[in-house]
Amino acid sequence: MQTQKTILYNFHKNLGAKFVPFAGYEMPIQYKDGIVKEHISTRESAGFFDVSHMGQLFLSGDKALENSLEKIIPLDLKEIKLNQSKYSxxxxxxxxxxxxxxxxxxxKGFNIILNAACKENDIKEIVKCLKPEHKYDLKNDLSLIAIQGPKSESILESIVCGVNKLKFMNGNHFQFENKRIYITRSGYTGEDGFEVSITNSKAESFTKLLVEKGVKPIGLGARDTLRLEAGLCLYGHDLNENINPIQANLKWAISKRRREEGGFNGWENIREDLKNGASKIRVGIKPLGRIIAREGTKIFSSNGEEIGVITSGTFGPSVNSSVAMGYVKSEFSKINNKILLGVRGKKHDAAVSELPFYKKSYVK
Amino acid sequence: MSEKKFSKQHEWLTVDGEIATIGITKHATEMLGDIVFVELPEKGKNVEKDGHAGVVESTKAASDIYIPISGEITEGNQSIVDNPSAVNKDPEGGAWFFKMKIKNKSDLDSLMSKADYDKFVTENPN
Incomplete structure (x- = not known):
């Protein structure tokens, strides 16, 4: 497959981006400032992320659409109000x-934001659940720009009037240069912020305004350190087809009614884990020494038994320490439990840690 | 002190009598990105040319530090262990990695001059 570029590729290039192939796209890994400065800029001020590689899938249909989607999405979709967003x-x-x-x-129905690497397969799986009268459209004529950080509200408000009224995990239509755009108050960094769905033809002029107002460009490198400090999962690393939401410690992302009634794919297995607890579970892990526990690092109990594996690990610039997430046998998942990490042939001390590592500041 | 010499693994080296001071080049730090941890070889350790001693962890990856010459480690630079970001700021000055007693002076012959290293980097940007 040929590598794709987002509409902002040249704009990133002019901002000094270094690109890497990611999910079939050439994406900025970092800009001139580098990962740590970009991370801090987002936490202290505001940063923008081009996430146009992600899928923006629009589904339309009658009431039966909710029932169809509930087969594959364990949410109470009837409960979701117009313009309300949910993670699942x-x-x-x-x-x-x-x-x-x-x-x-x-x-008209629902909009779903999908991971770039998964979006083509996701659509096949979603379509299996739909009725012939339900329509779906993966919009390639839209870009998606995330603005994250404590100053994102005031800066975005100066460009698009009214966004300051949005509550966390809620969206609405707005105007930018006579075009309708859709903005949700959401993101994946542990900061307050917004995601702006905008027609490709306006993506550059919009982003240019952000830069002029002091919003820094942020690459995938800092996106990863930000989301990991916030305790958020990265698909393909902390989540995959062999991990269920109970094991991933994401029970909260299955609606209450669905946890009781089921009726979605894989319910038998999930019900079993809801009832008896999963045999392995995702936890936060803090290495205590001067090491980074990267993906694949083996986890041992204090008496040397292998009990799990790291799925994400990096240095957290805002918490100023090494941070990681991984799966351990449930009996070892208690907070502050001492564990060992096998890095470069040595076993290093670590502890099971509360998530997130960095406290969120969402606007409710 | 001698002029700086350079290795293909992106270390620099200066010689003062029997002692060599070794660090990583500015180009290396640019490739590594933000350095967050440094692990240095222990004092007194005997190391072989092209072996590795120590690790640099950046936000992106862990990279081994290669030893450009054989000898015995005499001193590590604790200040970069305590403050790893100094390596990004002053890689070819205050943020040297370690000093070592040179075993074979002939090891130095295989190292590059500044001009040759710059040419090497231009031809092998990654």
Missing amino acids: FLINNKGGVIDDLIITRTE
């Missing part, structure tokens, strides 16, 4: 996570 997943027959997503109710 697509679930396979074994209860494994096909993808994680944000779903928002629109006038």
Whole structure:
């Protein structure tokens, strides 16, 4: 498959981006400032992220659309109000996570934001659940720009009037240069922020304004350190088709009614884990020494038994320490439990840690 | 002190009598990105040319530090262990990595001059 570029590729290039192939796209890994400065800029001021590689899937249909989608998404979709967003997943027959997503109710149905690497397969899986009269459209004529950080509200308000009224995980239509754009108050950094869905033809002029107002460009490198400090999962690393939401410690992303009634793919397995607890579970992990526990690092109990594996690990610039997430046998998942990490042939001390590592500051 | 010499693994080296001071080049730090941890070889350790001693962890990856010459480690630079970001700021000055007693002076012959290293980097940007 040929590598794709987002509409902002040249704009990133002019801002000094270094690109890497990611999910079939050439994406900025960092800009001139580098990962740590970009991370801090987002936490202290505001940063923008081009997330146009992600899928923007629009579904339309009658009331039956909710029932169809509820087979593969374990949310109470009837409960979601117009313009309200929820985090959830697509679930396979074994209860494994096909993808994680944000779903928002629109006038005609739902909008789902999908991971770039998964979006083509996701659509195949979603379509299996739909009725012939339900329509779906993966919009390639839209870009998606995230603005994250404590100053994102005031800066975005100066460009698009009214966004300061949005509550966290809610969206609405707005105007930019006579074009309708859709903005949700959401993001994946642990900061207050917004995601702006905008026609490709206006993406550059919009982003240019952000830069002029002091919003820094942020690459995938800092996106990863930000989301990991916030304790958020990265699909393909902390989540995959062989992990169910209970194991991922994301029970909260299955609606209450669905946890009681089931009726979605893989319910038998998920019900079992809801009832008896999962045998392995995702936890936060703090290495205590001067090491980074990267993906694949083996986790041992204090007496040397292998009990799990790291799925994400990096240095957290805002918490100024090494941070990681991984799966351990449930009996070892208690907060502050001492564990060992096998890095470069040595076993290093670490502890099971509360998530998030960095406290969120969302506007409720 | 001698002029700086350079290795293909992006270390620099200066010689003062029997002692060599070794660090990583500015180009290396640019490739690594933000350095967050440094692990240095222990004092007194005997190391072989092209072996590795120590690790640099950046936000992107862990990279081994290669030893450009054989000898015995005499001193590590604790200040970069305590403050790893100094390596990004002053890689070819105050943020040297370690000093070592040179075993074979002939090891130095295989190292590059500044001009040759710059040419090497231009031809092998990654």
